[in-house]
Amino acid sequence: MFISAIAQGFLWAILGIGIFTTYRILNFPDLTVEGSFPLGSAVAVTAIVSGIHPFVATLLAILAGMAAGLVTGLLYTKGKVPVILSGILVMSGLHSVILFVMQRPNLSLLNYPKLYDLFTGLPNYFDVIFIGLLALTLVISGLLFFFYTSKGQAYIATGDNESMARSIGIKTDNMKILGLVFANGVIALSGALIAQDNGYADVNGGIGIIVIGLASIIIAEVIFKEVTLGERLLTIVIGSVLYQLLLLAVIQLGFDTTYIRLFSSSILALFLMSPQLRKGLKLTGFSGRRE
Amino acid sequence: MEELLELKSITKIIQNESDMNNTILDHVDLTINKGDFITVLGGNGAGKSTLFNSITGSQSVTSGQIDFKEKNVTTWSEEKRARFMGRVFQDPKMGTAPRMTVEENLLLALKRGKKRPFLPRKLKEHRKYFEELCASIGNGLEDHLDTPTGHLSGGQRQSLSLLMTTLTEPDLLLLDEHTAALDPKTSKRLMALTNQMIQEKELTCLMITHRMEDALTYGNRLILMENGKVKLDLGEEEKNKLTLEDLFVLFERE
Numbered sequence: 001m002f003i004s005a006i007a008q009g010f011l012w013a014i015l016g017i018g019i020f021t022t023y024r025i026l027n028f029p030d031l032t033v034e035g036s037f038p039l040g041s042a043v044a045v046t047a048i049v050s051g052i053h054p055f056v057a058t059l060l061a062i063l064a065g066m067a068a069g070l071v072t073g074l075l076y077t078k079g080k081v082p083v084i085l086s087g088i089l090v091m092s093g094l095h096s097v098i099l100f101v102m103q104r105p106n107l108s109l110l111n112y113p114k115l116y117d118l119f120t121g122l123p124n125y126f127d128v129i130f131i132g133l134l135a136l137t138l139v140i141s142g143l144l145f146f147f148y149t150s151k152g153q154a155y156i157a158t159g160d161n162e163s164m165a166r167s168i169g170i171k172t173d174n175m176k177i178l179g180l181v182f183a184n185g186v187i188a189l190s191g192a193l194i195a196q197d198n199g200y201a202d203v204n205g206g207i208g209i210i211v212i213g214l215a216s217i218i219i220a221e222v223i224f225k226e227v228t229l230g231e232r233l234l235t236i237v238i239g240s241v242l243y244q245l246l247l248l249a250v251i252q253l254g255f256d257t258t259y260i261r262l263f264s265s266s267i268l269a270l271f272l273m274s275p276q277l278r279k280g281l282k283l284t285g286f287s288g289r290r291e
Numbered sequence: 292m293e294e295l296l297e298l299k300s301i302t303k304i305i306q307n308e309s310d311m312n313n314t315i316l317d318h319v320d321l322t323i324n325k326g327d328f329i330t331v332l333g334g335n336g337a338g339k340s341t342l343f344n345s346i347t348g349s350q351s352v353t354s355g356q357i358d359f360k361e362k363n364v365t366t367w368s369e370e371k372r373a374r375f376m377g378r379v380f381q382d383p384k385m386g387t388a389p390r391m392t393v394e395e396n397l398l399l400a401l402k403r404g405k406k407r408p409f410l411p412r413k414l415k416e417h418r419k420y421f422e423e424l425c426a427s428i429g430n431g432l433e434d435h436l437d438t439p440t441g442h443l444s445g446g447q448r449q450s451l452s453l454l455m456t457t458l459t460e461p462d463l464l465l466l467d468e469h470t471a472a473l474d475p476k477t478s479k480r481l482m483a484l485t486n487q488m489i490q491e492k493e494l495t496c497l498m499i500t501h502r503m504e505d506a507l508t509y510g511n512r513l514i515l516m517e518n519g520k521v522k523l524d525l526g527e528e529e530k531n532k533l534t535l536e537d538l539f540v541l542f543e544r545e
Contacts, residue, residue, distance in 0.1 A: 146409070148412055149409050149411055149412055150406075150409075151407045151408060152409075152412075153391075153395060153398065153399055153412050154399065156388070156390070156391060157388045157399050160389060160390050161384075161385070161388045163349070164385060164387060165399075166349070166373070167369065167373055167377070167380075168377070168399060168400050168402075168455070169370050169371075169373030169374055169403050169404045169405075170370065170399075170407070171370050172370070
């Protein structure tokens with residue numbers, strides 16, 4: 001159970017990193033997530049069931065997620081629809097797209113090959129950990145390379161100070177589209193990997209996952225302050241694993257799983273409120289935020 | 292004299308909550324020649340900032356035409372116009388990216404109007420240049436190259452904004468009350484630095500100010516705006532004859 005939770009943590013960390021590139025770097029919440037994640041699951045599982053190699057199926061899932069991000073990006077930048085609404089529109093629309101792709105509300109991978117079968121020699125769960133780490137390495141190193149290119153710096157500046165970015169000639173609309181496409185590609189990847197781990201895809205698989213992604217980011221930020229961008233990405237992985245272990249502990253304690261979502265939201269709310277709570281408890285002196 | 296920017300009958304009308312038309316700029320005609328250093332005076336609501344926003348393209352105009360080097364740029368986006376014009380904002384927070392370091396900000400500004408490819412940014416190669424550049428303005432910015440600009444003082448941030456804006460020697464420099472948010476001493480130093488840069492690099496500049504002394508001391512042309520119109524446009528000779536009392540009288544008349 002313990003190893004399984006860690007493995008799950010790695011897969012969910014990919015989601016956290018995807019959300020981080022928009023939520024923290026571009027500084028806006030992208031709700032497309034709740035649609036692009038199950039879309040990734042649906043595309044990967046449907047492709048595998050129709051005989052496509054799991055690796056190619058996973059790539060197809062990434063492309064589908066990127067397409068979803070592109071639609072949100074165009075609605076937001078060209079259509080001038082507020083970003084939260086753009087995300088909600090796409091998320092809601094994707095529900096139908098997922099049903100169209102799978103032709104049913106859920107699809108099982110029972111007796112079909114999975115990406116994890118590539119490493120059958122490994123003990124239980126370690127195949128998932130291996131693939132998870134591999135995917136994380138690719139995503140994080142790719143992101144770090146990007147952030148320190150000229151384009152990546154323009155991307156960070158867009159989220160940091162949009163009016164200044166525009167005034168020095170950065171095409172901020174293009175940066176936002178780029179971010180949404182990339183982030184939703186990564187999010188769909190995590191959807192594809194988690195579906196293959198679970199053994200099925202479900203049209204409702206995206207409900208509440210934004211909380212899981214945010215939780216890994218917030219836990220990372222509360223525990224590790226003042227870190228570099230690269231370290232921040234790594235701490236999100238730690239945050240994600242910790243969050244899965246926390247959920248595991250709660251289930252082990254005999255908590256009714258019906259209330260797991262309520263519990264997740266409450267944990268996240270507590271973490272988000274922690275600076276305020278500390279202030280209330282007058283604990284700022286020993287662990288207050290540095291200004 | 293070479294014409295740089297020409298505003299032809301620029302009008303900006305916005306609708307307020309009660310659907311009333313509010314004319315912010317009223318058929319403004321203005322020609323900026325190469326080498327002009329124009330100080331712009333005017334009370335609140337005279338349309339100075341809207342004039343700037345129309346020139347940079349951060350606000351669209353209701354009617355009229357903007358020509359830059361005899362090319363019609365009225366429909367150009369702000370990003371596209373940024374190739375040839377740079378702007379320093381009034382608010383020190385507005386001019387820099389707060390989470391990025393001083394040298395990262397400078398590198399961003401160095402690429403003004405250029406392609407920003409998916410290639411390593413090569414920060415280290417520019418470090419020496421940025422260090423000398425920051426040292427040249429003498430307020431210790433060179434010791435903070437690795438500091439996020441959000442941690443700098445207002446004065447340091449504004450001088451960094453000025454550096455970033457003049458780095459690539461834009462054809463037109465727009466200063467929007469860039470010393471207004473600073474304490475008197477810092478503000479004076481920044482203004483002297485600004486003037487020095489404009490003279491050295493022979494920049495064409497438009498500067499909004501509320502300090503009448505500055506409007507008189509600096510620049511070779513002065514315009515006074517009132518109710519969305521250019522009320523007064525004084526050339527170098529007339530401006531030199533102007534005294535502070537004259538300016539106060541002009542303002543009183545409003």
